[in-house]
Amino acid sequence: MLIGVIFSITSIVQFITCPMVSPLSRTFSRLVTLRVGLVVLAVGTLLFGFLDSIPGFVLGRLLQGIGNGFLEVSGLSLLMRFSTDLRRDIGLLEGASSLGYLLGPLIGGFLSARLGFKELFVLMSLPVLGLVVLLWAR
Secondary structure, X not given: OXXXXXXXXXXXXXXHHHHHHHHHHHXXXXXXXXXXXXXXXXXXXXXXXHOOOHHHHHHHHHHHHHHHHHHHHHHHHHHXXXXXXXXHHHHHHHHHHHHHHHHHHHHHHHHHHHHOHHHHHHHHHHXXXXXXXXXXXX
16 A cells, blocks of 8 residues: 555645646746756655655655646646647647656666666656756756
8 A cells, every 4th residue: 555655646746736836837937837847856756766765755756746747737838838739739748648657667667677776766867957957047
């Protein structure tokens, strides 16, 4: 049951976070909430990989859920604002998300066995941190 809580808490927190992000994005801008989401997601991912306790795992997954909620609302909002072909772009976004849900555990299990658990989470955080740097440099 504890494993179920650790892995479901991300989706539960994302569900709770999403409605709160819209007013924040209107107050501070979509780009700011996108940046915040990326930072929170990266920190949560690193914590999940490096903390060796159940409370640490829960904290990491909780932060990942908050970051995902910020990213989902901000990203869709930006997509709707700047897309020239909304149907195509939402289809591509949802297709890529589905592919990630499908292949992520398979690739993650393979890499975890080869690299190690902590190293995998560092590797997963690098692209997110790279996006943070690119967005803050704008």
